[in-house]
Amino acid sequence: MSEQNQQQEKKLIFSGIQPTGTFTLGNYIGAIRNWAPLQDEYRCIYSVVDEHAITVRIEPAVLRRKTLEAYAQLLACGIDLEKSLLFIQSHVPTHAQLSWVLNCSAQFGELSRMTQFKDKSRKHQDDINAGLFDYPVLMAADILVYNADLVPIGADQTQHLELARVIARRFNSRYGDTFTVPEGYVPPVGARIMSLQDPTKKMSKSDENPNAVILILDDKDTIIRKFKRAVTDSGSEIVFREGKDGINNLLTIYSAVTGKSIEEAEKEFDGKGYGDFKLAVGEVVADHLAPVRDAYARLVDDKAYLKECYTRCGAEALRYSQRILNKVYRKVGFVASEIR
Ligand code: TRP
Secondary structure (H helix, E strand, C coil): CCHHHHHHHCCEEEEEECCCCCCEHHHHHHHHHHHHHHHCCCEEEEEECHHHHCCCCCCHHHHHHHHHHHHHHHHHCCCCCCCCEEEEHHHCCHHHHHHHHHHCCCCHHHHHCCHHHHHHHHHCCCCCCHHHHHHHHHHHHHHHCCCCCEEECCHHHHHHHHHHHHHHHHHHHHHCCCCCCCEEECCCCCCCCECCCCCCCECCCCCCCHHHCCECCCCHHHHHHHHHCCCCCCCCCCCCCCCCHHHHHHHHHHHHHHCCCHHHHHHHCCCCCHHHHHHHHHHHHHHHHHHHHHHHHHHHCCHHHHHHHHHHHHHHHHHHHHHHHHHHHHHHCCCCCCCC
């Protein structure tokens, strides 16, 4: 089989991430660090979704900076452009074009039921814009415009992916087979990482307490200091158990970063104190993230290199998705255009 055929045999993965600033350890363990290992088994298309980011108010200069920083962080986390595409969503107009068509296969009622829309409209009552409402349709377009087979997502995105599947099926039954109905891809270790200060809450970069959040670009001292201050419980046993949210979270992080099972970790720290354990978790996390931090430092100021990367990948993504968009336009009955 020729190399190209082999390529085509591989399933296609699409995933996107919002340029929300420096990624947290939660983003990293739950999503980003799973992206690189997928590159050998699948054809991977990854995108920094800046169009999704403007559904909430963001300063233009901040968005521009965060988009480039997100791009550099993803490269630093091991996205390899010999194998995968990594581009900026707004560079590839087919996503927004398809989302218009898909809007007409999405129901008002369905979009109204999205929990993320309900949460965000509660949080941003002064700006419940149509883009916020329509967010899941653009996400469906991101995926369907490549006919992606698999979509790695965090648990909070399963409702959106389910809607993308509904839209794909509805379009297919109305216009004939067009879209692949994508499957969710739940990574083997898709651990949900909690706040270090309130381990009943998800680790979130919008947390007011900086000690609650590990950022992937934090230096070693900062990481260790934050882990030393992590909230635990009044007990002394390092075991994964109901009610021990802080220790459970630290064990989860330790296991995710070292690849050891929770049981192995429990054994390793049997008889040790919380202080030693926190320090050990801080050390492994800092050592694990050190290469990411170094790679990022090398990349982020090389604007010319970044530009070359996102331009080449964006152009290829556009070429690929244009074929699928053309087919969609034909199916819905748009007159063929010769405008180039
Ligand atoms: N909504 C996703 C999130 O916030 C990001 C996203 C946009 C995405 N488009 C996507 C994820 C397509 C997977 C596939 O996490």
